[in-house]
Amino acid sequence: MPGSFAVRPIDATFGAVISGLKLATIDDATLAELKKSWLDYGLLVFPGQFLSRDEQIAFAKRLGPLEFEMAALSNVKEDGTLRQEKDNDDRMKVLKGNMGWHMDSTYMPIQAKGAVFSAEEVPTIGGHTGFCDMRAAYDALDEATRAKCEGHAAYHSLHYSQSKVGHDSKKKADGEYSGYGFHDGPVPLRPLVKTHPETGRKNLVIGRHAHNIPGMDRQESEQFLQELVDFATGDPRRVYHHDWRAGDAVLWDNRRLMHRATPWDYTQRRIMWHTRLAGDPASESALPQAAQ
Numbered sequence: 293m294p295g296s297f298a299v300r301p302i303d304a305t306f307g308a309v310i311s312g313l314k315l316a317t318i319d320d321a322t323l324a325e326l327k328k329s330w331l332d333y334g335l336l337v338f339p340g341q342f343l344s345r346d347e348q349i350a351f352a353k354r355l356g357p358l359e360f361e362m363a364a365l366s367n368v369k370e371d372g373t374l375r376q377e378k379d380n381d382d383r384m385k386v387l388k389g390n391m392g393w394h395m396d397s398t399y400m401p402i403q404a405k406g407a408v409f410s411a412e413e414v415p416t417i418g419g420h421t422g423f424c425d426m427r428a429a430y431d432a433l434d435e436a437t438r439a440k441c442e443g444h445a446a447y448h449s450l451h452y453s454q455s456k457v458g459h460d461s462k463k464k465a466d467g468e469y470s471g472y473g474f475h476d477g478p479v480p481l482r483p484l485v486k487t488h489p490e491t492g493r494k495n496l497v498i499g500r501h502a503h504n505i506p507g508m509d510r511q512e513s514e515q516f517l518q519e520l521v522d523f524a525t526g527d528p529r530r531v532y533h534h535d536w537r538a539g540d541a542v543l544w545d546n547r548r549l550m551h552r553a554t555p556w557d558y559t560q561r562r563i564m565w566h567t568r569l570a571g572d573p574a575s576e577s578a579l580p581q582a583a584q
Contacts, residue, residue, distance in 0.1 A: 357570040359400075366563040386459070393422075406543065406568075426497070498520045
């Protein structure tokens with residue numbers, strides 16, 4: 293155990309709570325030890341950090357290049373008023389879409405490596421973030437299902453996943469959502485089983501953005517992908533839901549974990565800040581496809 297901070301494993305197949313350090317002032321030697329813990333556990337929880345936005349971005353940059361510096365995941369508008377659930381605007385649809393299990397940026401040409409996520413304001417009930425261990429899920433598959441997964445890939449699209457919650461992603465931007473991820477062009481194709489570039493362990497790559505497995509009809513593909521998600525999340529040993537407190541921060545490995553938000557009382561404020569770590573093109577690029 294590193295002497296510079298304490299590691300308390302979560303009661304799951306992954307994850308640990310880290311105490312005894314401040315992310316905003318962490319030195320290089322401690323950061324190197326922290327990276328090792330991150331690869332070991334997949335999810336690190338840091339209570340009571342109270343990172344400023346600049347501090348969060350600066351810490352994330354020490355872990356590698358960023359896909360983007362900061363995005364708010366919140367039901368609070370820029371003017372401080374609450375977003376009304378009954379209005380069901382595009383940002384509310386994005387919040388609800390995020391309640392489906394997923395890995396970040398699988399719909400982009402290069403999948404994200406991970407994320408730093410922090411809580412500014414949290415509701416009194418609900419609004420947790422769930423995580424699921426896709427390495428342990430792969431290891432638990434029976435031989436036949438594992439072989440079937442090894443031989444297939446799936447397309448990943450935010451247009452597809454958001455359409456499931458009634459989000460018309462093809463319309464022109466109305467100022468409610470930046471449109472990130474709603475790009476045109478080739479839809480990334482990703483294998484259902486991916487070897488982690490740093491641990492060498494195999495992980496399932498599935499979730500709400502995955503669809504249309506080549507070689508299967510649409511119904512068979514949807515059923516198989518849903519069965520995989522249900523299997524992965526069905527064992528409580530592979531799942532952890534973080535009950536946020538203001539000031540908490542987490543760091544997760546997007547190459548190993550799926551995650552999701554959970555519902556809360558939308559009359560209560562929830563302000564979360566998301567910084568996304570860019571994936572390495574050598575290992576996180578989508579599969580090459582023939583010209584269409």
